[in-house]
Amino acid sequence: MLLLGNGTLLTLGKKCQVINKGALLIEDGTITRVGKTEELRASFPQAEYIDCLNRLVMPGFTCAHTHTYSTFARGMDLKDEPPVDFPQILERLWWRLDKALTLEDVYYSALIPFIDCIKNGTTALLDHHASPNAITGSLDQIANAAQKTGIRANLCYEVTDRDGEKKAAEGLAENIYFIKKCQLENSSMITARFGMHASFTIGDKTMGKCARIVHDLGTGVHIHAAESTADVVDSQEKYGMGVIERLNKYDLLGTNTLTAHCIHISDQEMELLAQTGTNVVHNPQSNMNNAVGCAEVKKMLDAGVVLGLGTDGMTTDMIEGMKTAHILHKFYQNDPRVGWVEVPQMQFANNARIMANFFPTKMGELTPGAAADVIVVNYDPPTPLTAGNYYDHIVFGMTGRMVETTIVAGKILMQDKKITIVDEEEINAKARELSAKLWERF
């Protein structure tokens, strides 16, 4: 039993409240009481107490699309001409990096961003994994890293035809194995989805197989969709339809499915995404970094698409992503009014909806019954903070590294900036050793 008291509580959720000198009680991984510190301290004197004076206490951030396997790319020399477009970025960087990964690399590539998540207050994420020469067992490696660090993770393997039929079949089998395992374990910490890379690397034969399995297992897919024009051109030329229309043809849209990016989609496809309740994830920094275009965020939200925020591996600090989205869409629309409503809707309301489709636990709010995924931020607002203006405080006054204490499922992973759950130095040293070897193989 853990009691966080004396803080400024920002509850988020449908009835967002700011409670000064607020407290919350955590029991068995769940928030059980929210109220005033004096009352809860008196009622639960036996609870372990954390004092949050002059601190903001809020739900942990969630990331709806990322790739832990990209970790070892940091600082790597491409030993090649710089890529000029998105297909070249994949061919010269990501598809060479992922081929060089061993199972041990996969494990450490996941540990590093998970530790970083703890530091930035990101408590749950949806990962999309590829390691073509270490497919079988790769999802267990990431799951082990998540368990070791205490982060909630939904995992999948990116099925693709880009490395031939055998690898496609192995990717398929890895998804089946891991989905069945998660269905059996029924954990709220590690869950699974069926991963597919993208339409332009999956032919009709493999797509058909994937769809049958997805339907048999009663799950959905996690796939990149219409990230660059190359994906759309491929789909139009080979199949005479857009990427979303192609997924719809295989009956793969719906509340269990997540399509990352959706930059180059038609109005009809946007309508399909909205009607089917498909989860869509915007990754502003990644899209700018890859120069693939800007998603029609405002239009998608207005059309009723469940659009959330991810990072695509760029960072684990969701505030960074929010800041980028906040200014990107003003610039893109040439309208300073854009961002204020759309960004908090994506990061808080819609990511919570998406997480509810990927985990059996309510996340993203400090209310009784919700997951005890809670962060304590060293932010003592210099101007009044209310349920109506908290977004301004987050975007203009905070960074992920202001998080001091991170709790997931009631377990303290970092307290007063000290990572309590793993030996970070040891993990960094091992990761440096492994990444140097990977760079040699690259």
Ligand SMILES: [Zn+2]
């Ligand atoms: Zn991605």
